[in-house]
Amino acid sequence: MLFHVRMDVAIPRDLDPDVRAETVAKEKARALEIQRSGRWPHIWRVVGQYSNISIFDVESADDLHELLWSLPLFPFMTITIAPLTTHPSDLAVQ
Amino acid sequence: MLFHVRMDVAIPRDLDPDVRAETVAKEKARALEIQRSGRWPHIWRVVGQYSNISIFDVESADDLHELLWSLPLFPFMTITIAPLTTHPSDLAVQ
Amino acid sequence: MLFHVRMDVAIPRDLDPDVRAETVAKEKARALEIQRSGRWPHIWRVVGQYSNISIFDVESADDLHELLWSLPLFPFMTITIAPLTTHPSDLAVQ
Amino acid sequence: MLFHVRMDVAIPRDLDPDVRAETVAKEKARALEIQRSGRWPHIWRVVGQYSNISIFDVESADDLHELLWSLPLFPFMTITIAPLTTHPSDLAVQ
Amino acid sequence: MLFHVRMDVAIPRDLDPDVRAETVAKEKARALEIQRSGRWPHIWRVVGQYSNISIFDVESADDLHELLWSLPLFPFMTITIAPLTTHPSDLAVQ
Amino acid sequence: MLFHVRMDVAIPRDLDPDVRAETVAKEKARALEIQRSGRWPHIWRVVGQYSNISIFDVESADDLHELLWSLPLFPFMTITIAPLTTHPSDLAVQ
Amino acid sequence: MLFHVRMDVAIPRDLDPDVRAETVAKEKARALEIQRSGRWPHIWRVVGQYSNISIFDVESADDLHELLWSLPLFPFMTITIAPLTTHPSDLAVQ
Amino acid sequence: MLFHVRMDVAIPRDLDPDVRAETVAKEKARALEIQRSGRWPHIWRVVGQYSNISIFDVESADDLHELLWSLPLFPFMTITIAPLTTHPSDLAVQ
Amino acid sequence: MLFHVRMDVAIPRDLDPDVRAETVAKEKARALEIQRSGRWPHIWRVVGQYSNISIFDVESADDLHELLWSLPLFPFMTITIAPLTTHPSDLAVQ
Amino acid sequence: MLFHVRMDVAIPRDLDPDVRAETVAKEKARALEIQRSGRWPHIWRVVGQYSNISIFDVESADDLHELLWSLPLFPFMTITIAPLTTHPSDLAVQ
Numbered sequence: 001m002l003f004h005v006r007m008d009v010a011i012p013r014d015l016d017p018d019v020r021a022e023t024v025a026k027e028k029a030r031a032l033e034i035q036r037s038g039r040w041p042h043i044w045r046v047v048g049q050y051s052n053i054s055i056f057d058v059e060s061a062d063d064l065h066e067l068l069w070s071l072p073l074f075p076f077m078t079i080t081i082a083p084l085t086t087h088p089s090d091l092a093v094q
Numbered sequence: 095m096l097f098h099v100r101m102d103v104a105i106p107r108d109l110d111p112d113v114r115a116e117t118v119a120k121e122k123a124r125a126l127e128i129q130r131s132g133r134w135p136h137i138w139r140v141v142g143q144y145s146n147i148s149i150f151d152v153e154s155a156d157d158l159h160e161l162l163w164s165l166p167l168f169p170f171m172t173i174t175i176a177p178l179t180t181h182p183s184d185l186a187v188q
Numbered sequence: 189m190l191f192h193v194r195m196d197v198a199i200p201r202d203l204d205p206d207v208r209a210e211t212v213a214k215e216k217a218r219a220l221e222i223q224r225s226g227r228w229p230h231i232w233r234v235v236g237q238y239s240n241i242s243i244f245d246v247e248s249a250d251d252l253h254e255l256l257w258s259l260p261l262f263p264f265m266t267i268t269i270a271p272l273t274t275h276p277s278d279l280a281v282q
Numbered sequence: 283m284l285f286h287v288r289m290d291v292a293i294p295r296d297l298d299p300d301v302r303a304e305t306v307a308k309e310k311a312r313a314l315e316i317q318r319s320g321r322w323p324h325i326w327r328v329v330g331q332y333s334n335i336s337i338f339d340v341e342s343a344d345d346l347h348e349l350l351w352s353l354p355l356f357p358f359m360t361i362t363i364a365p366l367t368t369h370p371s372d373l374a375v376q
Numbered sequence: 377m378l379f380h381v382r383m384d385v386a387i388p389r390d391l392d393p394d395v396r397a398e399t400v401a402k403e404k405a406r407a408l409e410i411q412r413s414g415r416w417p418h419i420w421r422v423v424g425q426y427s428n429i430s431i432f433d434v435e436s437a438d439d440l441h442e443l444l445w446s447l448p449l450f451p452f453m454t455i456t457i458a459p460l461t462t463h464p465s466d467l468a469v470q
Numbered sequence: 471m472l473f474h475v476r477m478d479v480a481i482p483r484d485l486d487p488d489v490r491a492e493t494v495a496k497e498k499a500r501a502l503e504i505q506r507s508g509r510w511p512h513i514w515r516v517v518g519q520y521s522n523i524s525i526f527d528v529e530s531a532d533d534l535h536e537l538l539w540s541l542p543l544f545p546f547m548t549i550t551i552a553p554l555t556t557h558p559s560d561l562a563v564q
Numbered sequence: 565m566l567f568h569v570r571m572d573v574a575i576p577r578d579l580d581p582d583v584r585a586e587t588v589a590k591e592k593a594r595a596l597e598i599q600r601s602g603r604w605p606h607i608w609r610v611v612g613q614y615s616n617i618s619i620f621d622v623e624s625a626d627d628l629h630e631l632l633w634s635l636p637l638f639p640f641m642t643i644t645i646a647p648l649t650t651h652p653s654d655l656a657v658q
Numbered sequence: 659m660l661f662h663v664r665m666d667v668a669i670p671r672d673l674d675p676d677v678r679a680e681t682v683a684k685e686k687a688r689a690l691e692i693q694r695s696g697r698w699p700h701i702w703r704v705v706g707q708y709s710n711i712s713i714f715d716v717e718s719a720d721d722l723h724e725l726l727w728s729l730p731l732f733p734f735m736t737i738t739i740a741p742l743t744t745h746p747s748d749l750a751v752q
Numbered sequence: 753m754l755f756h757v758r759m760d761v762a763i764p765r766d767l768d769p770d771v772r773a774e775t776v777a778k779e780k781a782r783a784l785e786i787q788r789s790g791r792w793p794h795i796w797r798v799v800g801q802y803s804n805i806s807i808f809d810v811e812s813a814d815d816l817h818e819l820l821w822s823l824p825l826f827p828f829m830t831i832t833i834a835p836l837t838t839h840p841s842d843l844a845v846q
Numbered sequence: 847m848l849f850h851v852r853m854d855v856a857i858p859r860d861l862d863p864d865v866r867a868e869t870v871a872k873e874k875a876r877a878l879e880i881q882r883s884g885r886w887p888h889i890w891r892v893v894g895q896y897s898n899i900s901i902f903d904v905e906s907a908d909d910l911h912e913l914l915w916s917l918p919l920f921p922f923m924t925i926t927i928a929p930l931t932t933h934p935s936d937l938a939v940q
Contacts, residue, residue, distance in 0.1 A: 003271070013858060031183040036185065046176050048911060049925065052181050083252065087138055089137060141250075141256070142193070142256040142257075143267065155847050158800065169765075177907035179907055201388060223372075232284060232286070232372075233368060234364050235441040240371075243326075271328075271330075272335065275325045276310070277310045277313040277334075343517050380523055420557055421555045423632070425643065459516075472625070534705055551706050553645060577827075608745055611742065611743050611816055612757070617662055647704075651710050655693040655694065663894070743813055744814065784937055787937040795935060796932070798929075805930065835892075835893040841877040842890075843882065846878065
């Protein structure tokens with residue numbers, strides 16, 4: 001099941017620099033781990049923003065919640081979600 | 095070059111039913127044609143909306159404009175665009 | 189899988205009264221049919237609005253899309269969707 | 283009498299960790315207590331958000347105010363309320 | 377139980393003038409009837425707007441819904457509702 | 471002359487607890503004083519919010535400004551104002 | 565008593581051209597009449613908009629309501645009002 | 659050339675009280691100075707807000723920018739600007 | 753003096769096709785005429801929108817108003833204006 | 847390829863004054879460097895705002911992202927981007 005997710009990141013300026021660096025590194029490691037599992041097939045950077053637009057392919061909405069909640073930067077993100085379905089004009093389904 | 099595009103469609107209720115059917119059919123044909131050219135790699139339906147979220151892969155912003163402007167339903171669409179770039183946590187670029 | 193759905197209805201004033209009555213009747217019949225199938229466990233009227241707030245329990249996001257798209261009043265609705273998951277403070281999961 | 287309530291939680295980052303843990307624990311205890319009283323029949327987590335969507339079943343608006351005001355996390359919540367009534371297409375009232 | 381209600385009225389310009397006059401007259405009659413019943417203790421015109429701000433005193437949210445839904449101008453109104461409760465600084469409760 | 475006023479209160483979390491308690495107490499005293507003068511005939515708590523909706527009955531807009539500016543919590547309030555006038559459907563003016 | 569008023573005008577395109585011309589002419593006549601009475605001391609056109617920003621100097625909010633309601637273009641206006649008072653840094657009050 | 663300017667002031671609570679008092683005093687002195695030069699013909703306090711609505715009469719947009727930028731409270735202001743022109747219904751131009 | 757202007761065009765669907773074509777042709781002619789006068793140095797199409805972003809270089813705000821008001825498509829445009837001034841980091845002013 | 851970019855700057859008040867001065871100086875140097883490369887052909891100050899409106903002329907969206915991300919004030923900016931294309935009424939393309 002596909003979900004469209006936009007994450008806007010705002011790390012507080014007063015976060016300890018070491019904690020910050022560590023959190024960002026952990027975020028990347030976790031993101032790669034989820035991608036390797038096949039459940040995060042697309043991630044793009046939005047130009048000029050500390051944001052990404054992603055597609056998740058999960059078993060359920062619960063599954064999506066767990067994945068997002070597990071992201072180390074989750075507490076500093078504003079997340080917007082839209083469930084997706086196949087488009088009738090998608091070339092792949094003709 | 096990648097662009098994230100959301101199209102919200104609102105066909106006027108008083109459009110002649112034949113014109114409507116013909117326009118929707120032409121839209122689908124044009125969408126498939128662009129997809130076949132490789133410039134519209136993803137199109138998804140947003141659940142519960144007469145809307146799609148798409149990824150375009152074009153030569154330039156001008157190219158994107160021409161494609162969108164050529165869509166038969168263009169006059170009835172609200173279009174939102176965000177340029178995309180590679181995300182540093184994308185598994186494909188590690 | 190649970191989804192929170194709000195539907196705001198705006199039937200155009202110039203819809204033929206017979207068509208209107210028929211569409212509203214069909215909407216009710218379809219709503220009852222989906223409820224009987226167990227996939228629409230809650231529907232409430234929002235006080236003072238021609239709107240409902242509903243909970244859907246479906247197999248997938250695709251399933252939800254098909255249900256909503258099948259509603260006779262769909263063309264006259266603004267629909268807002270939020271995927272839900274179990275709350276850790278829900279008495280039922282203690 | 284039914285009310286639809288959405289609570290978006292934003293605990294300040296500089297809250298003392300012990301106070302935070304204690305407040306969250308008290309919140310859960312209080313939420314369970316109210317649920318046991320039958321006045322909070324539904325609580326769901328919104329996917330990807332530190333938020334819940336709830337249904338309250340109370341004697342009056344005053345009653346609802348007292349319940350919400352008594353929540354330990356109340357000072358850190360943005361609360362949105364809509365009064366509900368029976369929907370004429372609800373299967374239960376046919 | 378008190379509810380704060382704002383009604384913004386927008387009667388369509390193409391409504392038949394006789395129907396319009398009749399509807400406005402019926403609205404006034406109904407508004408007076410509800411006021412006489414004690415359930416609509418305050419109604420004010422918002423300066424420079426075709427709008428009113430009102431206080432309703434009803435048995436329940438269902439009761440409020442029925443009253444609002446019964447207004448002849450209901451189909452042409454945008455309605456905003458906030459439940460009220462006693463304020464601790466209200467002189468009347470000292 | 472009547473004005474509809476909504477006050478949303480947000481006392482900063484880091485305000486000294488004693489200052490806070492004292493300011494809240496002074497606010498209540500001042501609110502009662504104005505009510506006793508007849509210039510603040512209605513004050514209600516909005517359910518689930520640290521907010522009030524009030525009706526002021528003052529000599530002039532200047533008068534209203536002075537009253538609001540004199541409130542001890544004024545620096546922590548977001549205030550929304552709408553001038554009111556008699557509604558032609560008000561039972562009292564028939 | 566001073567009020568700041570913004571009027572955004574949107575005359576429906578399908579208004580009969582003669583009615584339109586007549587209404588616009590009446591609006592101008594009425595605006596001049598009110599200005600001559602001293603109650604509408606300032607009116608400016610907002611650049612690039614079919615809008616004006618005005619200052620009214622009236623006896624009361626009721627007075628302002630009557631003036632605005634009497635404008636022939638009132639049904640086609642969106643009106644925004646803010647009560648004004650003397651500014652402590654106004655040169656005239658030093 | 660006339661510009662309509664609204665300034666909403668939000669002085670940070672943690673600004674040193676002496677700095678605050680000094681800045682507010684300097685702001686007033688500067689405001690009076692500009693008014694004396696004839697370039698700030700109107701300034702009003704918005705009732706219930708720490709805001710003013712002003713009319714500036716300047717040589718150019720650059721001139722306006724310099725004036726606003728020179729205000730001691732500029733860093734704590736949200737400023738909204740609309741260029742104005744003569745209104746055809748202004749009594750002064752008949 | 754420079755102004756940043758965005759024009760969003762929405763020609764009503766029921767405009768007579770000949771009138772539409774004629775109005776669009778006149779708009780283009782007028783736009784070219786103003787550009788030739790040097791007062792409209794930049795005009796760009798916003799990708800995917802029936803909109804332009806333009807820079808005007810005019811004598812005064814009045815001048816800008818007259819130019820915009822003279823555009824044949826003016827009645828069908830939503831116009832947003834921001835006055836501009838030289839940026840201190842502009843290479844041209846170093 | 848042209849992009850319209852608006853940057854709204856909000857430097858935190860508690861930034862060390864030396865760091866602030868240094869960052870602003872570096873920002874200016876970087877802005878001039880990019881302008882010299884021909885990729886930032888226009889930059890204007892928005893009157894009354896700590897903001898600029900700019901036109902970038904870049905090879906690709908990726909290129910734009912790198913430029914913006916390299917700005918020393920980037921962490922303190924809100925950035926809005928719109929891709930541009932040639933306007934059919936541009937005098938230069940007749």
